[in-house]
Amino acid sequence: MKLLIIIVATALSAHAFAGKPTPVINAKVLSTFSVIFKDVGSVSWIEESDCLIAVFKKDHILYRAMLDKTNGSLLQTIRYYGENNLPPTLLFDLRKKIGKKEIFGVTEVMTPLATNYIIVVNDAKSMYKINVDANGNIISQKKFKRGDAS
Numbered sequence: 001m002k003l004l005i006i007i008v009a010t011a012l013s014a015h016a017f018a019g020k021p022t023p024v025i026n027a028k029v030l031s032t033f034s035v036i037f038k039d040v041g042s043v044s045w046i047e048e049s050d051c052l053i054a055v056f057k058k059d060h061i062l063y064r065a066m067l068d069k070t071n072g073s074l075l076q077t078i079r080y081y082g083e084n085n086l087p088p089t090l091l092f093d094l095r096k097k098i099g100k101k102e103i104f105g106v107t108e109v110m111t112p113l114a115t116n117y118i119i120v121v122n123d124a125k126s127m128y129k130i131n132v133d134a135n136g137n138i139i140s141q142k143k144f145k146r147g148d149a150s
Helices: 002-017 027-036 088-098
Strands: 043-047 051-058 061-068 074-081 102-110 115-122 126-133 138-145
Touching: 027 061, 088 115, 088 126
Parallel strands: none
Antiparallel strands: 043 051, 051 061, 061 074, 074 102, 102 115, 115 126, 126 138
């Protein structure tokens, strides 16, 4: 019985850890990636139906870069970082609007058409998800009650 349990457990764990095969990255995608993102260490690639997503860190910022599978063009980048990496003018405008609230994190979404920032801000009782455009205009804002606040 113990042997059966060990065999089943081994089979299940092998199945659970078997990931997707490493995607094939064509020359156009690699060329675009190497031109735009220099001096990048380890890169993980995720294959989607129409694009390849490169996930990596550069200068302590986590990146997700989406590249077209066919022609290698850069479709979108998403960067995750803190307050210190916001553009100074945007940070200044945001500080005028939110005061001394803590900027918990920033998700920057950049496409060929626009750049938007999703900024999570905390105060003692609430958390705010603020969507800001590149000019500092607030597009939307949602307020949530913090679960860790007393």
